[in-house]
Amino acid sequence: MSTATLPEAKRQKMHKTIGTHNGTFHCDEALAVFLLRQTATYRDAALKRSRDPAVLDSCDIVVDVGAVYDEAKQRFDHHQRGFTEVFGHGFQTKLSSAGLIYKHFGQEVISNKTQLPVTDPKVEVLWLKLYREFIEAIDGIDNGVSQYPSDLKPKYRSRTDLSSRVGSLNPWWNQSTDAHIVDAQFEKASQLTGEELLGKLDYYANAWLPARDLLIGSVASSKASVDASGKIILFEQFLPWKEHLFELEADANSGVEANQAIYIVYPDETGGNWRIQAVPVSPESFESRKALPEAWRGLRDGELSKASGIDGGIFIHASGFIGGNKTKEGALKIAQAALAM
Template sequence: MSQHTPIGLKNETQIIKALTHSGNFHADETMGYVILHYACSPQGDLRKRILSSHIDGDRLTFTRSRSPQVIEKADIVFDVGGIYNPAEGRYDHHMRNKPIRDNGIPYSAAGLLWKDYGLTAVRNLVQTPVDEETILQIWEAIDQSLITPIDQDDNGVAKMGKLSLADIVSACSPPWDTAELYGEDEALKKENLGFANAATAVAAHLVNTVDRIRASLKATNRVIEAYQQAEDKRILIMDTGMPTAKVIFDRDLPVVYVVSPSGKQWNVKAIPPTKGDFGQRVPLPESWAGLERNELARISGVKDAVFAHPARFICGAESKEGAIRMAQLSLQIFDTLKGKK
């Protein structure tokens, strides 16, 4: 993270001239622009700013150019210019001595801007009140899961892959023969429109990612709290449906079944042996497989039992108490069968 106050964050009324290169665009400078938008002028029109030379009331202006004279006049220059000097608002990474992360991965323009402006962007993006520690955790999660892959892709370390954010950005570029077909002026318009489309897609992804990580951190706290309160640590009872598997595997919890509401009923979901695998640590009883309502209630002894999947990884009851009872009975049957072997 930044060791200085980045340009534009100390004085919130300062007009900021941001610039990246013209021509072919990629995920790193597109994300870089989106980061600056949310850090410096989140109320501005992200798309219109790209397509218009001036917007009244917007403290952030944005230009795409390779002209040395235009670059020199900009306050923040990223992915072009040959200089990395954040105190002066210069964020290029194409030099021989390029900026490198502590883990050895070279920074892209997106990574450099996220380092300086990312925390402010996250604060502006979070829609519900959270503490500063959560803001930092969101910043770190996005740095690891989204920004670092962009750094790797842009520096030729590792491709993000098909249908990745990098691929989506590239797909917004006009075809190679646009100038040949429509002329230079029209090609430039189509290029700017493509960048606007790419920035819109990247912005939507960033907004959703911030909110999903916020919710994931919230879920982590609730899962741990529920686990601590559980009488039988093999049965995790959640009063609200939310992701639980990541916490179970990350914390190496011995949870076998998760009981949680789903619509008008409560389900019991079996946890797989390892993250991402099929199968179950403890399958539901074979005698329940594929049964529904009356027949399942008769076999299981749970009066409000609703269903048991043939694959034995999920079952449900009408009530919370019924679902908990199904989880308990399933473990009793498993323990009995295991003891007979």
């Protein structure tokens, strides 16, 4: 029997209902509702916005209202006294309804969107990455968690963050607060948060994560064919490597040894020349583990080639953190010579 031939009451019972509060809406429940609609259980769910307990009790899942956090009962509020739930995995920011729903349903959403099995290790990598780069800020803003120590004051205000843009979709003080109008604006807000989240996920799954895989492969191949000590890593194509290198070095199971890499050799973004970059002591540091030789710093072209004895020299930065050569072979020779000096 198709759903079209089922009695109306039974058809309605097959569809789930998400509940959240009415009135002014915020980024966290807008995103929570969007996330739920990306799951198998709540994909076609209706939405009820109310603070009436009887209405909320009729819903299959309730977010950001009700003063209850109970996964078994599908109740996900964070406003009640004593609520201290955090994401775990080293994160300490108290969760909003966005973080709560993401904690419980995020891996399923990522699996659905990437077509990776939910047990694939890449799903967890993306799940943690997206929390760090996207969800945590929403949790912090909604819970009033300052991004800085209390004794620091920002030099300017920013109102372009996602939470602010969601807030601006609420009716102005002198506009109608008719429930139908506000509910329609909430749907716009939910779609806005979802589009931004999925855009981030698309980047992390299809650009950020492949770079991580290439780095892991390059470390292994470089040890086999370039430098057995692992101090020189050769990339055959340009890719963002710094963040991945430090994260992998901190992971005992990644196969990338901590503090081993000294120089990264790679083609520049145009593909015409090659670069030699010294690995910094930390991702944000301007200090290198071993800067390129002081005697070559600030030299260019023929003067650099003469001083180094390596043809094809282009430049060595004055600080020694990066240099260039016209060929891969020349760039590798610079890295090898610098190691020996």
